[in-house]
Amino acid sequence: MARNLFPIAVGDRVIVDGTQLVLHSMAPSKVGAPHEPDIFQFKDPRIDRVVTFPQAAFLKLYNQNKVRILGANEWISDRPIELWDDEGRLDASAALAVEKARRRLQYLQAYDQAPVSRSTEQLRRFIHRVASTLPDPKPPSPGALRRWISERGEPDDRRLSEMADRRPRGLRALKLDERVEAIVEEEAEAYWNNIRVNLTEVWHRVEARVRKELASAEGIARPALSTISLRLRQMVTVDRACRRWGKREGLRRFGLVKGAMEAESILDIGVIDHTTLDCWVIDDRTGQPIGRPRLTVLLDSCSRYPLGFHVGWRDASLEAVMACLRHAARTKDYLRERYPGIRNAWLAYGLPRTIVCDQGLEFMGRSFEDTCATLGISIQPAPVRTPEYKGQVERLFGTIRQGLLDKLPGSVPLRPQLMKEFGIDPEKTAVIYLSEIDELIHRFVCDVYAVEVHRGLGAPPGKVWRDHAKTDIIELARDLALLDRACATVTTGKLTKEGIKLHRLVYRSEALADLRLHLARGGTRSDRSNGSMRVKIAYREDDVSQVSVWDPVLNDYIDVPCTDAAYTKGLSLSLHRMIRAWCDETNREFQTAMDRLGARDAFYERIDEFRARGVIARKRLQRVRHGEREVRGDLVRLVETTAPGSLPVPTVNEVGVDTARNRVDGHHLEPRARLGGRARKRPTKGVNKPTTASSRHVETDRTTSSVGDANWTSLVSRARQAEDR
Numbered sequence: 001m002a003r004n005l006f007p008i009a010v011g012d013r014v015i016v017d018g019t020q021l022v023l024h025s026m027a028p029s030k031v032g033a034p035h036e037p038d039i040f041q042f043k044d045p046r047i048d049r050v051v052t053f054p055q056a057a058f059l060k061l062y063n064q065n066k067v068r069i070l071g072a073n074e075w076i077s078d079r080p081i082e083l084w085d086d087e088g089r090l091d092a093s094a095a096l097a098v099e100k101a102r103r104r105l106q107y108l109q110a111y112d113q114a115p116v117s118r119s120t121e122q123l124r125r126f127i128h129r130v131a132s133t134l135p136d137p138k139p140p141s142p143g144a145l146r147r148w149i150s151e152r153g154e155p156d157d158r159r160l161s162e163m164a165d166r167r168p169r170g171l172r173a174l175k176l177d178e179r180v181e182a183i184v185e186e187e188a189e190a191y192w193n194n195i196r197v198n199l200t201e202v203w204h205r206v207e208a209r210v211r212k213e214l215a216s217a218e219g220i221a222r223p224a225l226s227t228i229s230l231r232l233r234q235m236v237t238v239d240r241a242c243r244r245w246g247k248r249e250g251l252r253r254f255g256l257v258k259g260a261m262e263a264e265s266i267l268d269i270g271v272i273d274h275t276t277l278d279c280w281v282i283d284d285r286t287g288q289p290i291g292r293p294r295l296t297v298l299l300d301s302c303s304r305y306p307l308g309f310h311v312g313w314r315d316a317s318l319e320a321v322m323a324c325l326r327h328a329a330r331t332k333d334y335l336r337e338r339y340p341g342i343r344n345a346w347l348a349y350g351l352p353r354t355i356v357c358d359q360g361l362e363f364m365g366r367s368f369e370d371t372c373a374t375l376g377i378s379i380q381p382a383p384v385r386t387p388e389y390k391g392q393v394e395r396l397f398g399t400i401r402q403g404l405l406d407k408l409p410g411s412v413p414l415r416p417q418l419m420k421e422f423g424i425d426p427e428k429t430a431v432i433y434l435s436e437i438d439e440l441i442h443r444f445v446c447d448v449y450a451v452e453v454h455r456g457l458g459a460p461p462g463k464v465w466r467d468h469a470k471t472d473i474i475e476l477a478r479d480l481a482l483l484d485r486a487c488a489t490v491t492t493g494k495l496t497k498e499g500i501k502l503h504r505l506v507y508r509s510e511a512l513a514d515l516r517l518h519l520a521r522g523g524t525r526s527d528r529s530n531g532s533m534r535v536k537i538a539y540r541e542d543d544v545s546q547v548s549v550w551d552p553v554l555n556d557y558i559d560v561p562c563t564d565a566a567y568t569k570g571l572s573l574s575l576h577r578m579i580r581a582w583c584d585e586t587n588r589e590f591q592t593a594m595d596r597l598g599a600r601d602a603f604y605e606r607i608d609e610f611r612a613r614g615v616i617a618r619k620r621l622q623r624v625r626h627g628e629r630e631v632r633g634d635l636v637r638l639v640e641t642t643a644p645g646s647l648p649v650p651t652v653n654e655v656g657v658d659t660a661r662n663r664v665d666g667h668h669l670e671p672r673a674r675l676g677g678r679a680r681k682r683p684t685k686g687v688n689k690p691t692t693a694s695s696r697h698v699e700t701d702r703t704t705s706s707v708g709d710a711n712w713t714s715l716v717s718r719a720r721q722a723e724d725r
Contacts, residue, residue: 008069015068016061019044021051062476063330069478071153071162095234098370101163104148105373106134108158111149118146160373176227177220183209184223184231191232192240203228238364265472266465269301269380270352271393272324272363274316278405282433293437295400296324298352299393303465304454305348306396306445311437318362319489319541322371325351326483329476335446339439344446347465350474356380356390375477395456396449404444485557488538488548495519496532500547500560502539503573504580507547507560515551515558541573 008014012023021042028037038055053061061067110130116122123142131139140148153162176184187205191197203225214220223231242250263269274296281293296310308328312320332346355372357363359381372379382389432440450462457464477483493500495516499508519533536550538557545568548557562568568576 013070014042015070016042016051016053017066020070021045024050059331059333062480063333065480065484067480069476071157071159071478096230097165099233100165101160102373103134103136104140104152104163105158105160106130107140107145108148108152108163111145112155112158115155118149157376159376160370176223177214177217179214179217180206180210180220180223183213184228185235188228188232188235192235192244195244199225199229199232202232237366238361263300263302266300266302266305266348266468267307267350267352267472267475269354269356270298270307270328271301271356271390272296272298272321273358273390273393273397274320275397278401279432281437294320295397295441296320297393297396298324298328298355299396300348300352300465301356301392303348303461303468304392304396304457305450305461305465307348307350307352309441311441316360316362318365318367321362321368322483325371326480329480329483335442339442342439342443342446344450344462346442346446347450347462347469351375351377351477353475354378354380356382358382358390359384371482374482376475392456399449400441400444403448404440485538485548488540490536490538492534493537494532495535495549499563500535500537500549502537502547503544503576505544505568505576506563508563509558509560511551511558512549512560515549515553518553539573544568544571544573544576 008023010023010025014021014023021044023040024043025041026037027039027041040053040055040058042051042053043049044051058067107127107130111126116126120142123145127139127142127145130136153159184206187202187209190205191199191202203223206228207222210220210222238250240250244250274294277293277295279292281291291313294312294314294316296312296316298307298309299305300307308324308326308330310320310323310327312323314320328349329351331349335342335346353376355377357379362368363379363381369379451460453459454461454464491502493502495512497516499506499512501507515535516533519535520531538548538550544562545565546559546561549560550556551558
């Protein structure tokens with residue numbers, strides 16, 4: 001069974017927790033099937049020592065991003081090219097290297113589809129034919145293509161990371177001044193906004209602005225025509241292409257080869273799409289609606305079993321797609337611990353060989369295309385405005401709506417005032433808590449959808465997956481860290497002696513201090529006045545408890561936690577910004593960790609006060625409307641009349657009295673504190689206060705009042721408004 005779980009064989013190289021090992025043999029553990037090999041025996045070539053991993057331990061290391069499977073011709077240094085330098089600027093040489101890697105991959109994919117003899121004459125004809133279709137003004141030589149075929153990947157398994165230049169490449173600084181770069185970017189946008197503007201006009205405009213605006217600067221190099229052409233090629237995106245050439249032509253230029261959806265084995269084809277669920281999600285902590293969740297699902301076409309999903313709160317985005325891929329690539333062995341009530345396991349996992357998607361911007365961008373090429377996944381975009389092309393996943397969304405959302409209760413766990421303010425109709429909209437939506441989706445997939453007969457298959461999806469898993473190979477990602485980095489947002493920041501300040505939070509660790517010392521010794525990009533330097537930072541919007549900082553020494557990212565761990569634990573960037581905005585409005589400042597925790601608690605208390613205020617207002621209105629009661633709680637009317645000789649102008653005041661002393665039957669209650677309030681202070685017995693010129697009497701019957709009901713209602717309303725202010 002182990003050989004079906006991992007795409008490796010005896011003699012393959014694997015990097016386990018930073019150490020390169022070679023698979024020596026596989027042996028049975030005599031647990032379960034006695035003759036089935038499920039123990040991996042690797043050999044460390046450096047010390048000629050055998051290292052053994054049971055299948056469960058190897059899967060655990062894989063889920064922790066500590067396993068990387070190397071291809072037959074893959075080098076350890078074959079990694080995705082970083083397009084951005086340490087200061088967050090586009091590295092022109094790195095972008096050119098990516099273009100060369102894509103060019104090699106296109107030639108090799110064409111050769112795998114229609115191989116020819118490797119003679120010089122046959123390869124020359126093949127190169128001429130492929131170069132005319134790309135087009136490629138500088139096609140490779142037959143000898144170079146022959147080396148690519150032998151040294152870069154295997155047939156039908158070519159990865160973009162294997163196409164990069166394997167020669168060491170040092171740091172190259174930008175040749176243009178930053179002010180010139182800003183002028184080039186501004187004038188380049190005119191090229192994409194107007195099809196009548198050509199390359200030469202952009203170059204002339206840049207030349208004129210540099211001479212005019214930077215005339216006093218010395219040593220400013222003006223860009224050449226080839227430099228402007230390179231910048232325009234680097235800036236091309238789907239949005240810019242549509243603005244210049246029109247929507248149809250722009251999408252056509254980014255389109256890929258289309259094919260039929262015929263999946264003979266599991267993980268042959270995966271279908272991915274988004275949908276908005278017809279329900280409102282309520283935050284458990286704040287009690288306020290977060291919004292309608294957006295569900296992203298990756299479905300296996302052969303078994304109709306979902307490989308993974310992601311619940312987000314934004315529109316369709318690349319982050320949701322990458323998070324869905326991350327969930328699909330890993331096993332779902334966390335179910336027993338997180339949701340013990342779910343009876344069945346989530347069987348499907350792995351990466352599909354082909355992904356069918358629509359032509360949304362999140363799928364047609366270079367980032368998604370490069371990530372799939374690095375993972376060995378081909379992209380098959382569906383035609384425009386043809387949802388039936390992805391009918392399999394669309395049907396799954398319909399099943400989720402009918403089987404899950406329609407079963408939710410119509411009652412709403414919020415006050416009517418809040419529901420009215422947020423525009424939620426409890427008779428039309430289902431509402432669930434944030435902590436429940438993830439469990440409901442897992443339970444529905446494992447215990448309902450996977451065990452019921454699928455009409456298109458004639459069998460349950462779980463049974464189809466289990467039957468195919470006995471013979472089909474489950475493709476796993478060679479390096480899960482690539483997916484994790486793809487989900488992060490990359491920016492730049494300053495590294496000082498205090499650490500890194502991002503989103504008005506501070507991040508610091510010992511590894512970050514070592515990195516600062518190394519960068520300071522190098523003297524590059526260091527501000528000598530305050531000892532700060534620019535570093536590249538990657539962060540995830542769903543968790544601000546830590547960030548990742550690029551370490552050029554290790555050639556990898558290091559994780560740096562936030563100094564306020566109690567405040568940022570499980571906190572998303574959107575909620576952090578809401579708390580910050582509220583603190584700014586109330587003139588609060590974050591000074592210490594206790595201040596931050598106090599602001600977070602005060603934010604939630606403010607919501608509770610908003611709810612309680614609506615309850616108090618309703619109770620006051622009930623006292624006014626129900627006049628048949630002899631005693632109206634603690635609120636009575638006090639009518640004052642002036643002394644003789646003055647104008648009879650009655651006034652009404654609201655005072656609090658003890659209800660036990662004003663009962664009609666004359667009985668008294670035992671003294672006790674009010675529920676939910678403090679004990680009321682009793683008046684001192686035997687103490688007579690001096691009388692004034694005004695005579696007072698307390699009314700507990702509405703019929704004897706000298707003030708009309710309309711005046712009484714208006715007075716109560718004004719008192720409520722004054723208290724609210």
